[in-house]
Amino acid sequence: MKKRLSILAELILLSIPFITIGYALISLWVFFRHHWYCILFPLALAGAGDTYREKVWALTGSKAIAIVLSVLCYAAAFAVLYATGYVEGTLVPW
Numbered sequence: 690m691k692k693r694l695s696i697l698a699e700l701i702l703l704s705i706p707f708i709t710i711g712y713a714l715i716s717l718w719v720f721f722r723h724h725w726y727c728i729l730f731p732l733a734l735a736g737a738g739d740t741y742r743e744k745v746w747a748l749t750g751s752k753a754i755a756i757v758l759s760v761l762c763y764a765a766a767f768a769v770l771y772a773t774g775y776v777e778g779t780l781v782p783w
Contacts, residue, residue, distance in 0.1 A: 696748060696749065699748060700745065700748065700749075700758065703741060703744055703745065703748075704741075704758065704762050707737065707738075707741045707762050707766075708762050708765045708766050708769065710734075710737055711734055711737065711738075711762065711763060711765075711766030711767075712766045712769045712770055713776075714730045714731070714733055714734040714737070715730070715734065715766055715767065715770050715775075716770060716775040716776045717730045718730035718731055718734075719770075719775040720775055720776070738759050738762075738763065741759055741762065742755045742756065742758075742759045743755075745758050745759065
């Protein structure tokens with residue numbers, strides 16, 4: 690029981706920064722959408738997602754759980770972006 694709680698706490702502590710970084714990268718992607726280097730932000734997001742998925746897979750031992758959690762974190766980052774808007778010095782609502 691104690692091990693499950695520690696794994697759950699570690700998953701939460703891994704997920705919150707990933708959602709925050711995902712929101713920041715998606716926001717930058719939207720902000721720089723008219724420039725050629727906007728392609729770098731989704732690539733960075735994919736790399737961060739890959740690292741997150743590997744850490745969750747190592748922690749839980751289940752590839753399915755790792756994929757589901759990474760998809761949920763991506764969805765949460767997009768939900769935060771949709772709810773708050775993207776950052777342009779100040780928050781710009783849709």
